[in-house]
Amino acid sequence: MANIKYEIKEEIGVLSESSKGWAKELNLISWNDREAKYDLRDWAPGHEKMGKGITLTREEIKKLRDILNGMEI
Template sequence: MAYKKPEITNKIVQHVGEISTTNSGYKKELNLVSWNEGEAKYDIRDWSEDHLRSSKGITLSLEELKQLKVLIDKELVRIK
């Protein structure tokens, strides 16, 4: 019997902002996303314009997002 890959669902609860656009037109975005009807988490990944397709990305809890901000702020001070 063939293995059937489970369907992955997502719902963008809140669009936070666009980070950049790729040459293929995908947009790297920060969003609050619920995956498989779970608790919404912050998510960074490339999305097609219609949000039907996306690349692999990273999901972050609120605490992880706060820690990432601390690290980014430190790095921006260091490279100034």
């Protein structure tokens, strides 16, 4: 598997943390020197390992915000 280069530009927030210390985080990340995107995934302590996640553009995260704001939770 090829190495994936990433740089966390901004740590936005932690949604939850597992008993093993992994945290589900929303961050702004540049993947392989590309424009930074919003990223939601599980991270090991120190960000040395990551789980599967999703990346969203600025437009996509705005749309997601609007959808969530419209939900009755």
